[in-house]
Amino acid sequence: MDRSITHSCGHEQSHFVDGTFAADIDRMTARLARQRCRQCREGAAAARAAVNLLALGALVLPPLEGSPRQVAWAEKLRAARLPTVMKTSPTAPARLAEVRDAKWWIEVRAMSDAQLIASFDTAAAITVSV
Numbered sequence: 001m002d003r004s005i006t007h008s009c010g011h012e013q014s015h016f017v018d019g020t021f022a023a024d025i026d027r028m029t030a031r032l033a034r035q036r037c038r039q040c041r042e043g044a045a046a047a048r049a050a051v052n053l054l055a056l057g058a059l060v061l062p063p064l065e066g067s068p069r070q071v072a073w074a075e076k077l078r079a080a081r082l083p084t085v086m087k088t089s090p091t092a093p094a095r096l097a098e099v100r101d102a103k104w105w106i107e108v109r110a111m112s113d114a115q116l117i118a119s120f121d122t123a124a125a126i127t128v129s130v
Helices: 022-034 038-056 068-088 092-096 102-107 113-129
Strands: 002-006 012-016
Touching: 002 022, 038 068, 068 092, 068 102, 068 113, 092 113
Parallel strands: none
Antiparallel strands: 002 012
16 A cells, blocks of 8 residues: 655655554554655765765776676775775775775675775785785
8 A cells, every 4th residue: 555654854755555464554654754765865875975986086996897787886885985994094995996806895895994904915915926
């Protein structure tokens, strides 16, 4: 059933809410009302992406290699991650920007900054020694 829900941002949006019991429907409606609407969420994500790109400044990011879906996802991960790593270690982003493998960026997305840098150093050492 379609319901008109006023989100926490103040915007009203229509949602399909379904459930076996009335309590399920009420719970889902309340959860949706606590969230921001889709437009506000997308706008906030775009603003964060723009801030991250500005934080990278003059850092040259080479194109990533992988499937189109991997590359699209990894570019977002890399653009969001490098500014946070820059706060921890100012020289690390320049080294991490050299990584062209989209799969690597996806695999390390949940690591802390220290783990990410260590993982890169380990991978670089293996690559150089071979």
